[in-house]
Amino acid sequence: MDGLYLIVSTERALELVPQALAGGIDCIQLRHKGPLTRAVVALAEELLQLCGAVPLIVNDRVDLARAVGAAGVHLGQTDLPLAEARALLGPHAILGATASTLEEALRAEAEGASYVGFGHIFPTSTKVKSTPPVGLAALREVCRRLHIPVVAIGGIHRDNIAAVWATGVAAVAVASAIGDALDPCAETRRLKCSAI
Amino acid sequence: MIIPRVMRITDCLVSCDLPIQLRNRDADTRALLEMARALRAAPFLTINERIDIALAVGADGVHLPEWGMSSQLVKRLKASLLVGVSVHSLESGLRAQGEGADYLIFGPIFATPGKVPCGLGPLEQLVRQIKIPVIAVGGITRELAGECLAAGAYGVAGIRGMDGWTLPDR
Numbered sequence: 001m002d003g004l005y006l007i008v009s010t011e012r013a014l015e016l017v018p019q020a021l022a023g024g025i026d027c028i029q030l031r032h033k034g035p036l037t038r039a040v041v042a043l044a045e046e047l048l049q050l051c052g053a054v055p056l057i058v059n060d061r062v063d064l065a066r067a068v069g070a071a072g073v074h075l076g077q078t079d080l081p082l083a084e085a086r087a088l089l090g091p092h093a094i095l096g097a098t099a100s101t102l103e104e105a106l107r108a109e110a111e112g113a114s115y116v117g118f119g120h121i122f123p124t125s126t127k128v129k130s131t132p133p134v135g136l137a138a139l140r141e142v143c144r145r146l147h148i149p150v151v152a153i154g155g156i157h158r159d160n161i162a163a164v165w166a167t168g169v170a171a172v173a174v175a176s177a178i179g180d181a182l183d184p185c186a187e188t189r190r191l192k193c194s195a196i
Numbered sequence: 197m198i199i200p201r202v203m204r205i206t207d208c209l210v211s212c213d214l215p216i217q218l219r220n221r222d223a224d225t226r227a228l229l230e231m232a233r234a235l236r237a238a239p240f241l242t243i244n245e246r247i248d249i250a251l252a253v254g255a256d257g258v259h260l261p262e263w264g265m266s267s268q269l270v271k272r273l274k275a276s277l278l279v280g281v282s283v284h285s286l287e288s289g290l291r292a293q294g295e296g297a298d299y300l301i302f303g304p305i306f307a308t309p310g311k312v313p314c315g316l317g318p319l320e321q322l323v324r325q326i327k328i329p330v331i332a333v334g335g336i337t338r339e340l341a342g343e344c345l346a347a348g349a350y351g352v353a354g355i356r357g358m359d360g361w362t363l364p365d366r
Binding site (some may be wrong): 034035036037038039041060061062063066067077078079080081084087088 | 221224225226227229245246247248251252261263264265266269272273
């Protein structure tokens, strides 16, 4: 789990994923709200084909991940517990866990997460948040304390990403930075280049 | 596992006396998991749409919406899961049957809040052409349950009532 990680909704996946892949995206997380229709299953299968060697991770829905053979799932604090997801997906699945404090991050690691998505780092408009942003100092601390990869998430875009890479994160996750870009392919490339 | 003939549809914790279909589209996954665990004591437990929850708690089955994933695919995830499918037309019923559903739920037969009832006629037409059990749903009272059975339904499902119902043999 390293590099640039795109979070994309089922509504926009077919439009954005090919462009992000062309720009060199390293991981895709597919988010779906609402019931699992056969159309969503078909979409996930199509994305899996498009992604090739790039891991496709499904948000929350372990059943969708297992049905299509996705690389793994990303689990929030109100999703299935890591142990249940591991039991359903097997030892090789990538299990990501959301954490917004060091304690949650350490617990996720202890419970068998493959990586921790830590944030939100900056204010973000993608999701309504009840807590303030965690900031870069907390991110640096989490990166220092964890042995598994840390993926920074929340409010990261071209103007602040360099400071995020500098904390030692394994990966940076974005949604609107690519989704709202005029040229998602070029933006993917640009965000990745800022890592050097 | 035998397909139950009286099934309670619930979105929350209820007594575990009856076979239960847990259907809650608003609860988050963790809350739904806890509910499903608590309802596991029911004589039969099926989970609406959430195959992940059904697998995690070892439920007896899953219940799929009309346009949910195919029963075939669900059974690839766990062959022993009993798969029910909600259908609203003969066409959907035939498709669900062809895809390996174990039973259908068809309705609303009678008046129920916010929905237009279809009456017993379409139920009769459906069961004539469907080989798997058809469970009637929608505004069914104890008295109307008998009419559904007479029309060929295998059983009944609903949100209200149902305590102590015993259906006559078919």
